[in-house]
Amino acid sequence: MKSKGEIWHLLRKDFLLEFRTGYAISGIFLYLFGTVYIVSRAFQQIKPESWNALFWIIILFASVNAVTKSFVQESNQRQLYFYSIANPIAIIISKIIYNILLLLALSFLTWGALSFMTIDPILKPDVFSLTLLLGSIGFSINFTFISAIAVKANNNATLMAILSFPLVIPVLLLLVKLTAISIGLVAQDITNDILLLLGIDLLLLAMTLILYPFLWRD
């Protein structure tokens, strides 16, 4: 299939660019470790409830930064070039996959760093890993799409936050709930929440795929 090849090439291009410059990833990781360090110094002792909240606040801001960066690194002329040779759907899918991988790495690193510097309250690592996966997918789709919008408005960072935070709240609420379950704060069956999260992810993905072709034409 042609678009499969396109997605693959675009992904490879994103990774190559990243490996060559290392600008975005190193910036984000520095940001991440800085935040985790400040948080663990500021909170001398962290309760599992606060750990849950802190974890997702760190992830939320790190993700917004990460995804916004991944879109600005290309100049308008280069974007025009991509659009002329590739299918818009392939472009957005490759961006989403790239961001999912980036956010997954980010989530697991935050988990590791926060556990290393404070505590590791997670009792059910399998549930938590699944939560991180679904969370990365949801965040990635949402933020990628919104950053595609924000890029048109001169990539206004405030606009990115204003547009994406309210939209990401349903996903975030479910993630916090699932994390509470995997910490053992709440004893509950997770099937419903996982399915709901998956449903929201799919809904956002479908909307992104339908709407993106209208966005890029400029």
Add this chain to the structure above:
Amino acid sequence: MVKHWWKALGVLLVIYTLTVGMLIPLRPGITAVSPSSVRTGEQITIQVAGYNSNFKKAQDSIRAWLKLDNERAIAAQSISVKDDQSVSLIFDIPEYLPVDQRVQDMTLVIDNDADGASLLPSAVFVTQDSIDPEMGQQVWKNADISNLNDKKGITFPFRNILGETIRNTYFHVSLWLAMVSIFIISFANSINYLRDPLPIYDYKAKAYTRSGLLLGILGLLTGAIWAKNTWGQYWSWDVKQNMTAVSLLIYMAYFILRSSLTDSEQKARIAAVYNIFAFVALIPLIYVIPRLTDSLHPGAGGNITFGSQDLDNTMRMVFYPAIIGWFLISVWISKLQYRMDIIHARIWNLDDED
């Protein structure tokens, strides 16, 4: 004039909602009883406070019962009326109750020919000294609740806690439903814009979103007032309150997005894309998550707004016209707004030609 019938209809329906919704009295009800907790084997005197009731006027026809369940009830021994709003009832509570719980709640039923029947569920809690359902069966003197009177005239139902605030159904609930319909129109116009990029669709989407936002803010405010009177505070961090606040934020972001774009064609297209995305992202917010979580709102974990028994036919006579009224008024407001936009665009074009 013929073309504008719906505007007149909208105004009429809103006036109808305001007058009829506010003026029709509530059905008589019971607001409080004291004492509300008694022991078995006592003769107790219960003071009952009525609301909108005519105990004095209907003095001779008052009957009262304490109802255990649908078959079993005990009748009041004697009834003395103080005034229209208060009456004291004397009941003989038997030594034993025919139930095997220590504490049993009973429903108070009062009936007279002026007010009809009114009841207060779980009005009295009876604590049993010793539990013996069989003895309870033997000493039980059952009284039949029959030949209940009906209240004459048009009234709204009386519900405990809600009281007069039940009228807010015509504002809070119907504003909310009108808002959803207005956002659907805005959503449809955004889709139309993407299929066929005519500026008129953009003006419409913008105008309807603005009216929808207005309805949403009004719905939130009326809801907060209602919450203050029934739940005790304006904001209780109820799941629906939170989700509403979030959805209003999403639509406010729509206007911020519009104002940050300069090229009008680009603005229209991107705003349409965001509007569609936001509307679809709202579905889990307002329809899915509240159903899965506990809520103070009626109908949590199932129905969107409330159950069928919460609305009686008199209320329906105002509730449905209220929705249509708010909807038509908002359509009118939106229409004025997008016609302004059309005129603006035309003036600018004239300037260009000069």
